[in-house]
Amino acid sequence: MTTLDDVLALQKTSNILYAPEIKPPVTESLIVESAAATGTLSVSLCNSTQSSTVYAYITGLAINNNSALFLLQSDGATPYYPSNPSSNGTALSANCAIALGAPGTTCTVTIPYIAGGRIWFCCDSTLTFLLNPGTSGPGLVEPSVSNTSDPNYLLSWDFCEFTYNSSQLYTNISYVDFVCLPISLTLTDTTGTVSHVSGMPSDGLATVCSNLIAQNNTDGAGWNQLVITNNGSNLRALSPTNGIIFNPSLFQNYWTNYINQVWSKYVSTPLTVDTQASWGTVTGYTSNDRTQLTFPCGSFPQPSAADIFGANSGAFAPQATNTAQLLNIGARLDAAFNRSTLLIDSVQPDNEVVSTYYTNSITNHYARIVHAANLDSRGYCFPYDDVTPNGGVDQSGFVNSGSPSNFLVTVGGGNAYAKRGDMQRVVEPNRMMKRGVSWDEDIKMPIAEEDVERDLEKGEHPKLLNELASPSEDFKLPASIERYLGPYLANLQSSPFYVNRLLPFMALIHQLIISVLSISFRTIVSRIFIVAFFIIFYFLGLLPHGSEEVTQRRMLETSLAAANGNGTKFLQSN
Template sequence: MISRRTLLTAAGTATAALLGAPFLVPELSARAGAAVTTLPLTLRNNSGNNTAYAYITGQDASGWPGFVGADGAFHRLPNPSATLTPAPDYAIPLGSSGGSGVTLTMSQYVIGGRVWFSIGNKIQFFVNPGTVPGLVEPGFSTADPNWLTNWSFCEFTWNAANLYANISYVDLVASPISMQSTGSAGTQSVSPLPAGALGSIASGLVAQHAADGAPWDQLVVRDSSGAVLRVLAPTHSPTSFGSYFSSYVDAVWSHFQSTPLTIDTQNPSFGSFTGTVSGDVLTFAGLNTDGVPFTKPSTDDIFSCASGPLYNSGGDARGAVAARLSAALNRSTLLLSGGGQQPSGVTASQYYQNAVTNHYARLVHAYATIGYAFPYDDVGPTGAQPVDGHLQDGAPTSWTVTLGGGSTGSGGGGGGGSTVSAYSTIQAESFSSQSGTQTETCSDTGGGQDVGWISAGDWLGYSRVDFGSATPRQFLARLASGAASGVSGGIEVRLDSRTGTKIAEIDLASTGGWQSWRTVPINISGTATGVHDVYLTFIGSTSDFVNVNWFTFSAT
């Protein structure tokens, strides 16, 4: 049977993840849709500071760098005659925090783009001359004039194929950003870093330095008052980590002298490769290493996933093996039971358990439910839920980017400091984040929209749901299903992350139609008091099996 999702995604899905690419290839749209040539973009300030600016940088179709201005037009950078010339000022003032923001209509495609935000002060950009001028963006050195400016960014590409935008923590964690889009793929949202997470990550790194002496504390950038501006990834550390990973790598290389290591490339064209260590070289039978053998990687090689033996030669078998080896080393999973079968021999709950590990990535994932923390953070067991925070639409009709998180408009969820009562009727389409679903017109009582095109691996997230002082007795959901005979699945209710504590599960088969609605109650099996993010995660059938209109919790 062809699912409704298959019919809607005839354009296919991005294949880069099969190779362990650091992000999906934007040009390969995951949703079918006609090309659009204008895109309304709303930029909002929810930072709590009434002085904030936005900048939109990128390249035009010819590869020439520039800025999208407040007029929505792409302004190509002039090619200076002298080195390091200040760039023209294309700052877009955002107005007061909590306001309606600024809306512009982009009228030209932008590739390799970023939406930058700064709080309090403007960002200083510079231009270097060349055959094509080079835009100099804020960097990671104390000598950078933007070092003490509070700035943050998200990434995007908008072309004839699609809008692809993502939030990543590969370089740093800074002021939270959330996004929402509408278009042929429905309403999509990417939730911000939770309130207080930046400070918690910073505190965790300071504590880790106190525990092992490594310069984790040097990753924390503070302003003159001591407030945390951003946290850098280890690749940008102002202080070298030296031989931090050496003892772990020595143990791994010693272990695999007598024990085989099998790496599944998760690409049917390449298959799996099995190797052992001999003479300090990890050799995989049948794998062409293109002259770059897998010798012992340095600490810098592991953090960057891009140098020495972990050099990734691109879309070939060696690149796929290097990506999975890089991920296993950052997560310190190679010496665990099952560590000889990568990446599916271990689960996410086993990552970062060794004393020597990428503690930056550990802490990012402890507080952020989405977003890569190192370049190949997409590597995981086959079928595992992705951790990237992206939205993608083949025919976008709007895009909203918000500094400081918070609501991104109708259909987007909460954020900021507000809460929603667990005992209210929570509309399914009010999610704050999601993956794999779409909204549609609902014919149930009250009309509005429901969320559909749901199968195993999809999920919906709802920020800051307040359960009060007592755990509810029941979870109730308004559901419909037109799934074929024998097709069923489960709806798990989890707290604080997609893999967090499960407090309820509803198993469902066909109700007689995609708009044949039924209220399904189930008893709560765990504890839920206070404020939590709530996630509905879907398991079971890989075909569409359920629509969700609303849900609530009951104390009786």
């Protein structure tokens, strides 16, 4: 039997989307909304390419229709629920190619609640979707960039991902598999708040491909093999995971030296991981024989290149016991590996700083290059690219809202723009990564809106929140002592006393420190000038001046008296 999480994971590895056999729970609100025929969203699709032949497709699982396989028909309004075919590779019986029209035009479609949703675009051709039979309904065979026999392989196409339910619309630009067409996202909620992900400019693919070739010229690791061409032109740039599918020896020994350094570092130094979940903060050490990185809930063997780039095999695959907690820790370790920060940051991900990502010569240069090619540096470049410190800067290129009003998706790069000061970014405090929790738990996460361009006098400085060390880092035991006390400290951190008493107190002290340090330089200078001017004006009016020690105030009073002719005399001091 398969759950919704299972089929969404299968979609990412096999490019086939099935309906789950075990249906997700349907809340009372969903039942009411379904009966009232609500729960729909207007989606605007804009053609900013130079082609007049651009088609869009919208696929997913219809939440209010028992999570059945869903496609939107070409009119942009009629749902299509395919029947279970009798054989593999059956063609769709409905036209689901939504024509966008000439460059610069926008068409509007309507979608219901959807899980595992994707909005596909293809330039100069239509895409081919096929159906396979399944035990819970048909499976949608989606276009693939790793199968040269796929009818869509030599076409120019791309997609963005989304989930739309009664809690929120969550969507992001995905580069986990490849880079091809520039896509930007603009989400407006019912209050008029606009969130935007810029994506790449129109020449983004060319920039990525040229930089991958340049990186290969530097280290000879094989980054140029990720560039796929057709008739001499760049077709797409593959992620390292898909590059390894074509060439299993690609990057085979790329991470070896870096992994050995990491494993050696944490033999005596504790590696602290904030799970950002109910498990709290855990501490791990490398075994003396350098084979395992061990935490209280389990261990990780040394990962391979495929494990690091793909995050779903070997060291980072589900284990037999404590799977949920190990996957959570593994997600943060995998993100740190891809960003190459494990040698400079032993507290993950709390002490992570974006400026230090990808600075090691051994790193995920695909992710580095793709992020740099995006106008706002945001986009999902590897499976756990949404791992972020609490209060940190999003890297995954997502927008979300609990009350979406309109969703604009632009293809081609012409409408991409860097976020301006008047744009508001939607953030989720203490947000766990999207792919690290179950679908049911993920949709319950709190949502808050915050203006990151606000005056720093109003509260916490987001950069300080990102860079300040946690309270536990203020004091460190010697490594030799920490080695033996580490397990006991880990037990203390998981105890009710620590969680209910000590941790809130430490958080309060930490917040007070942040509040003091978050006062901007402008605020401090302004306060100093106010005090200085007050002192100057105060003493100008009271201190004696001149050889006769007559104050300015008395001089002023005497002058006024003389002007009035009242016979007031000067009082001279002896």
